[in-house]
Amino acid sequence: MQNLTSHNGIYFWINQTSQEHSDMVKVILIGSSFEKRPLHVMKLSGRRGAVNRAMWMDCGIHAREWIAPAFCLWFVNYALRFYSHNSEITEMLNNMDIYILPVMNPDGYKYTWTTDRMWRKNRSVLKEGSECVGVDLNRNFDARWCTKGASNDPCDPTYCGQYPESEPEAQAVAKFLRSHKDTVKLYISIHSYSQMLLFPYSCSYDEAPNHNELLELTKEASTKIRRYYRNHYKYGPGAKTIYLAPGGSDDWAYNLGIKYSFTFELQDRGRYGFLLPPSFIPQACNEALLAVKITALHVIKNTQ
Ligand code: 0X9
Ligand code: ZN
Numbered sequence: 001m002q003n004l005t006s007h008n009g010i011y012f013w014i015n016q017t018s019q020e021h022s023d024m025v026k027v028i029l030i031g032s033s034f035e036k037r038p039l040h041v042m043k044l045s046g047r048r049g050a051v052n053r054a055m056w057m058d059c060g061i062h063a064r065e066w067i068a069p070a071f072c073l074w075f076v077n078y079a080l081r082f083y084s085h086n087s088e089i090t091e092m093l094n095n096m097d098i099y100i101l102p103v104m105n106p107d108g109y110k111y112t113w114t115t116d117r118m119w120r121k122n123r124s125v126l127k128e129g130s131e132c133v134g135v136d137l138n139r140n141f142d143a144r145w146c147t148k149g150a151s152n153d154p155c156d157p158t159y160c161g162q163y164p165e166s167e168p169e170a171q172a173v174a175k176f177l178r179s180h181k182d183t184v185k186l187y188i189s190i191h192s193y194s195q196m197l198l199f200p201y202s203c204s205y206d207e208a209p210n211h212n213e214l215l216e217l218t219k220e221a222s223t224k225i226r227r228y229y230r231n232h233y234k235y236g237p238g239a240k241t242i243y244l245a246p247g248g249s250d251d252w253a254y255n256l257g258i259k260y261s262f263t264f265e266l267q268d269r270g271r272y273g274f275l276l277p278p279s280f281i282p283q284a285c286n287e288a289l290l291a292v293k294i295t296a297l298h299v300i301k302n303t304q
Helices: 007-020 067-082 087-095 106-114 168-179 211-229 249-256 278-302
Strands: 025-032 038-044 054-059 097-101 184-192 196-199 234-237 260-266
Touching: 007 025, 007 038, 007 067, 007 106, 025 168, 038 067, 038 168, 054 067, 054 278, 067 087, 067 097, 067 184, 067 260, 067 278, 087 278, 168 249, 184 249, 184 278, 196 211, 196 249, 211 234, 211 260, 211 278, 249 260, 260 278
Parallel strands: 054 097, 054 184, 184 260, 196 234
Antiparallel strands: 025 038, 038 097, 196 260
16 A cells, blocks of 8 residues: 555545544545645534534645644544544534645645655646746735745745735635635644744734734643643744745635634754654644644634
8 A cells, every 4th residue: 555645645545534434524625736636625523513613724735844744634533533532622523613634735745755855835837838837835825925025936935926826726725714714713724844833924024913812822832832742832923933924824814804823833943854754743743733722722712
């Protein structure tokens, strides 16, 4: 059998998991990538009636950040395994639907497995024969699009694309969230590396209206990660904590009205970088799981 976390392995796993847990998992096709790979979202729900609260989590916007899709798979497996055994995941699934996009950039992800391990962007081709390929999907959203911190040169790794949502992957996510904006209260985008818990804004130095609440929440998550796993995570608004970077999905989702919007940068802090050894996966995922639980439970407590 192929590796579980290869591009094909993940499609196989999504299919198998949804069949084995058809009571809790539904698969929704939200669009397809530039190279026509399907974008499958897994909808997880507890064994209960309908609720009108949801969270969204995407992994693998950036192709080379392999720990990100691994975390989405880890999270789904954990949720299915520990629902009704672990109180936090049970409370989450009893009070919200969880939409998970395990690989937002499947073309880029495949390319990192076959051709260039350090590829970041998607694989869109502007015109046949043009020498530079790919748009940075986390610069392609409509949040001060293509201002300082993004590039308008198609050869750069942070190329913003021809216009906001020019890319089918970004467009599919934006369209889904627009049509679910009344229920989705929490947006999380999983990246690596650098160990940071980021919230808006990254597209400007402006303070978000609920800045203090988001700061306290990420501080709590960071403190608990340090206490339980002895690992250090920085926290704060993206622009000040990492760098100015417009066109990101988190800022866009925030402006759409999702007031709890985060980018989590998982392990490590640069020793292995994107090439995180497999033996680090369990701890990296447990750290991220803790941050997801803390934010989700806060959202459940503080939203209708
Ligand atoms: O630059 C990015 O897109 C993210 N860092 S990464 O090293 N994974 O590429 C940070 C994203 C923070 N949020 C926004 N820029 N909106
Ligand atoms: Zn990234």
